[in-house]
Amino acid sequence: MRFEALLEKKEAKQIYLIKQLIIAGGKMNVRDIRELLALSKKSTDNYIEELIEGFQPFAEYCQITYDGTEVTFSKTPDFSLAEVERNIYLSAPKYQILMYLLEEKELNPVRLSQELKISESSLSRKIKDLNQMLKEFSLRIWQGKMIGEESQVRYFYFQLLWYLKQGYEESSSREAHIIESLERGLSLNFVSEAKARILLWLRITKKRITVPDPQFRQFKEKFEPYKKDPLYLKLVPIIRRSFSFYAVEIKEEEAMLHFVFLTGMSILSQEDFHAYSLERSRLTPAAWCDTVVLEKILRMYEPGNIRKELEATCYYYLSQIHLRLYFFIGDIEAYDRENIWQLEETLSTHNIRFYTDQLLQLACKQLQVEPNDDQNSLLAMTAIKYLSVLTIIDVRVNREVRVGIALQIDPLFKAAATNMLMLQLKSLNGVVIEPFDEEKDYDLVITNTALDVNTTIYRMTELGSKYDLQEIKKIIRQI
Numbered sequence: 001m002r003f004e005a006l007l008e009k010k011e012a013k014q015i016y017l018i019k020q021l022i023i024a025g026g027k028m029n030v031r032d033i034r035e036l037l038a039l040s041k042k043s044t045d046n047y048i049e050e051l052i053e054g055f056q057p058f059a060e061y062c063q064i065t066y067d068g069t070e071v072t073f074s075k076t077p078d079f080s081l082a083e084v085e086r087n088i089y090l091s092a093p094k095y096q097i098l099m100y101l102l103e104e105k106e107l108n109p110v111r112l113s114q115e116l117k118i119s120e121s122s123l124s125r126k127i128k129d130l131n132q133m134l135k136e137f138s139l140r141i142w143q144g145k146m147i148g149e150e151s152q153v154r155y156f157y158f159q160l161l162w163y164l165k166q167g168y169e170e171s172s173s174r175e176a177h178i179i180e181s182l183e184r185g186l187s188l189n190f191v192s193e194a195k196a197r198i199l200l201w202l203r204i205t206k207k208r209i210t211v212p213d214p215q216f217r218q219f220k221e222k223f224e225p226y227k228k229d230p231l232y233l234k235l236v237p238i239i240r241r242s243f244s245f246y247a248v249e250i251k252e253e254e255a256m257l258h259f260v261f262l263t264g265m266s267i268l269s270q271e272d273f274h275a276y277s278l279e280r281s282r283l284t285p286a287a288w289c290d291t292v293v294l295e296k297i298l299r300m301y302e303p304g305n306i307r308k309e310l311e312a313t314c315y316y317y318l319s320q321i322h323l324r325l326y327f328f329i330g331d332i333e334a335y336d337r338e339n340i341w342q343l344e345e346t347l348s349t350h351n352i353r354f355y356t357d358q359l360l361q362l363a364c365k366q367l368q369v370e371p372n373d374d375q376n377s378l379l380a381m382t383a384i385k386y387l388s389v390l391t392i393i394d395v396r397v398n399r400e401v402r403v404g405i406a407l408q409i410d411p412l413f414k415a416a417a418t419n420m421l422m423l424q425l426k427s428l429n430g431v432v433i434e435p436f437d438e439e440k441d442y443d444l445v446i447t448n449t450a451l452d453v454n455t456t457i458y459r460m461t462e463l464g465s466k467y468d469l470q471e472i473k474k475i476i477r478q479i
Contacts, residue, residue, distance in 0.1 A: 002333050005133045006094045014051045023339050026073045094126050102207050107144035136375045137330035150214035157204050159332045168200040178242045185238045194267045201261050216253045223256045225284045232259045264323030270316045286322040289366040305397050321385050326367045331378040351477050356386040406436035406447040417463050443479050
């Protein structure tokens, strides 16, 4: 699910446009914008004018200009668009409907339509849109209630509120006591961000724990292999004591949910996870998947290249990736996925996406998850997380690709052209590039003439051409 799904079509396109404008470097031709938004020239002009008008309150910090041909964006160094976006999302009727459901458990159409200042028929249409959005989380709003597995409901609200920076303001004394009880009882040490995550989770729990007859069937079935986990067994009495002040029976599923949250949602530090990993079973679904995927990653690199400390770091991140993939479906995309993949292509010396696809297929097989579910954006975001893990390894291992430049042109132009190519290719991680030396071995030689060397050659078609640069990078990624 993309955040823009919370907005009306016009607002969503405006947010999308400003993000694409920034990704493009702050300038876009209006023809490209028309193609991007799939609109007529008049409609595109209207969208741009409304976007400029919408940013007028922030004119002191940023400017959007349009001369009829090109749209330009500029901002002060200390200004972030995140605040503008967040205000737009928080005022969106669909977001307010979701918050009403979280607070009240059940919708009152008359009262809610009055609060939102919209008609009941408009409210009904927005609920229909929300159901389309919630589908990938296996949730829906039916007869005024949020229907679905309780684990999915809480997971969805946590993802939504965390990325919108809502719900984890200063903790109360009771909340602080629960967090301290978790640290002390489980022998853990939470950093400030972990405490903020736990605080938000506790507040969502408080609002949902009194819901009558919550659904846990699928979650309980999946949790069965974890019932003897040592951390879970320590957690059960802590949850019972901590939540005893609620006027409801504390179900065993509450401890289960908190266990999955603590171990799979970036709460444990790497040191705490290492201590836990020594005593947890390696045969639970997610733990077994961690081992299988890590072994696959290690085989991608030369033996001995990955030190034990780096291996431990990868294992730590994989544990969170796989636990979330095993227990949950759906995700909220806080980042532009395609932009991340495009960035990877410009910085990496080999095709990491090919390997992330392999890892995702392998993990889905181990966890019995459907790998080709296009509606489940958790799969796409998992691939991005694998990219992050492999990038960490790439930077540390520093795989070298040696490139020599052998140009036969006027000496002055040769020096300039060689330096230009070196600057353009040095941004690729692991590339060692230098003027060609016939005494040295290279993985690739860039030249503008026929050259008799026993290695891969790329012959330039035109000095400084974008085409040549793209082709050279493509060859480097394949070496």
